[in-house]
Amino acid sequence: ALFMSLHLNCAFCCLNLEDFALAVESCDKVLSIDERNVKALFRRATALGGLREFERAFEDLASATRLDPDNSELAKLQTRLLKQQKQLERRERNIYKRLFT
Helix, strand or coil, X not given: CHHHHHHHHHHHHHHHCCCHHHHHHHHHHHHHHCCCCHHHHHHHHHHHHHCCCHHHXXXXXXXXXXXXXXXXXXXXXXXXXXXXXXXXXXXXXXXXXXXXX
């Protein structure tokens, strides 16, 4: 239990420092012991969003939502990540348009 708490806290700190790769690693360690840990899935999804790995983030959110369907924070994160993904896609389309015009 201490190991998991330490790594969840490490992931939280890494998210605040925007060290998303290390946050993912910490969450992976927790999930290797308890694959049903909603907090680790939530934090890893947040970190994956920061790394722009949206599909993996949505997979984690789907898993977490199956485990805790009433968790409103999961729905909020999904909405935020969808918005970020669309903004990124829009930005990339505009860049490509300018390259080829």
